[in-house]
Amino acid sequence: MEAPITFVDDRLLRKVPSWRTYLAAKLGFRNHWYPIKLSREIGESQIVTATLCGENILLKRIDGKVYALRDRCIHRGVPFSEKLECYTKGTITCWYHGFTYKWETGELCDILASPDSKAIGRQSVKSYPVQEAKGAVFVFMGDDDVKPHPLCEDVPPMFLDEDLALEGDSYMVQSNWRVGCENGFDGLHVYIHRTSPLVNDTQRSLPVGHTANSGQIVLHEVDGQPKGVYDEFAHHVSLWEGQVEGDVVVRGVRNTRTDGVPTRTTAASLWLPGVLRVDDFPDAGRHQFEWYVPVSEDEHYYLIMIGKRVTNPQEALDHEQEFWNRWKPVSLDGFNNQDIEARLALQKFYGRDSAWLQEMLIEGDHPIIKWRELCHRHNRGVQRPDHL
Numbered sequence: 001m002e003a004p005i006t007f008v009d010d011r012l013l014r015k016v017p018s019w020r021t022y023l024a025a026k027l028g029f030r031n032h033w034y035p036i037k038l039s040r041e042i043g044e045s046q047i048v049t050a051t052l053c054g055e056n057i058l059l060k061r062i063d064g065k066v067y068a069l070r071d072r073c074i075h076r077g078v079p080f081s082e083k084l085e086c087y088t089k090g091t092i093t094c095w096y097h098g099f100t101y102k103w104e105t106g107e108l109c110d111i112l113a114s115p116d117s118k119a120i121g122r123q124s125v126k127s128y129p130v131q132e133a134k135g136a137v138f139v140f141m142g143d144d145d146v147k148p149h150p151l152c153e154d155v156p157p158m159f160l161d162e163d164l165a166l167e168g169d170s171y172m173v174q175s176n177w178r179v180g181c182e183n184g185f186d187g188l189h190v191y192i193h194r195t196s197p198l199v200n201d202t203q204r205s206l207p208v209g210h211t212a213n214s215g216q217i218v219l220h221e222v223d224g225q226p227k228g229v230y231d232e233f234a235h236h237v238s239l240w241e242g243q244v245e246g247d248v249v250v251r252g253v254r255n256t257r258t259d260g261v262p263t264r265t266t267a268a269s270l271w272l273p274g275v276l277r278v279d280d281f282p283d284a285g286r287h288q289f290e291w292y293v294p295v296s297e298d299e300h301y302y303l304i305m306i307g308k309r310v311t312n313p314q315e316a317l318d319h320e321q322e323f324w325n326r327w328k329p330v331s332l333d334g335f336n337n338q339d340i341e342a343r344l345a346l347q348k349f350y351g352r353d354s355a356w357l358q359e360m361l362i363e364g365d366h367p368i369i370k371w372r373e374l375c376h377r378h379n380r381g382v383q384r385p386d387h388l
């Protein structure tokens, strides 16, 4: 049974019964897989620090496999990362009194300053399950007594498909992870992107918004499968002009590509524990995945990966080059940077718990409420300050 939520004002929680655990999940959800680094960022023998859902973590690759330990000695709580000491390939020693732990299991295997302690072999520092997939390192932010769910339940459908080549890059964004999710999935925020260089680069069409009854989202809630909300853009009735008092003040962009390729994004979907998939973006035949990974209450790790189906290694290489030569400057730094800007502004408001009750959402925001409710129904636990 879920422990009572004591770290968010109960009066606020009672006002949003259908998504109260989402309101409480400032630090994210427990017992889910989150990407924490790109694989290329952890070389053999390298020790790397990261923070996930408020927990400081150390990662090390040993003989190709990545291990993760909590960056906090069980003896007096000091971070190992203050002064890294590793005397053997498979162990890490705390610099303060020499408590030594195995990377593979977290087991306390020696104490250099007290080798006959009864604690040796009986205690351990928290070790996190790690899995690498598609060039990203995933960590299961779980309770010790919970067996990790299969990774495929915590990533959007298609992400793990063998023929999907993926390349990506990451940013640290100073906003809560929920603000990231809701910015990415927000159907009305297309409004901010009309000035992006991506519009011309891909000769895409970009409306200024869509009509109030456009939202026809589909919920994916099948046991053993990823849980998400799916917004098919075919249902959107696009608006191409923005008017103030009857005068057109802003125009969307309508393009027809000479090669006949469609220039519209076809769908956006948002999946637990906080990952967006955008289909036919940044161009036809591409799928963009965006993770909003909780770091702290006011920071998230923003991992963007672009996928393309390929049939051979050369096509995968071409996709990788296209990512760095084209999508990174034009789309990530020229389109998603507009999202980052919006999130920084949103955070000034949503950084307060009470703000979530002060917002005034409209018809087109309906999918966002569906997302909050889905999270409430299917999360596997809320990360609490007392976990830290």
Ligand code: FES
Pocket (backbone or CB within 6 Å): 073, 074, 075, 076, 077, 078, 094, 095, 096, 097, 098, 099
């Ligand atoms: S605090 Fe780490 S060994 Fe004492």
Ligand SMILES: [Fe+2]
Pocket (backbone or CB within 6 Å): 183, 184, 189, 193, 336, 339
């Ligand atoms: Fe956006």
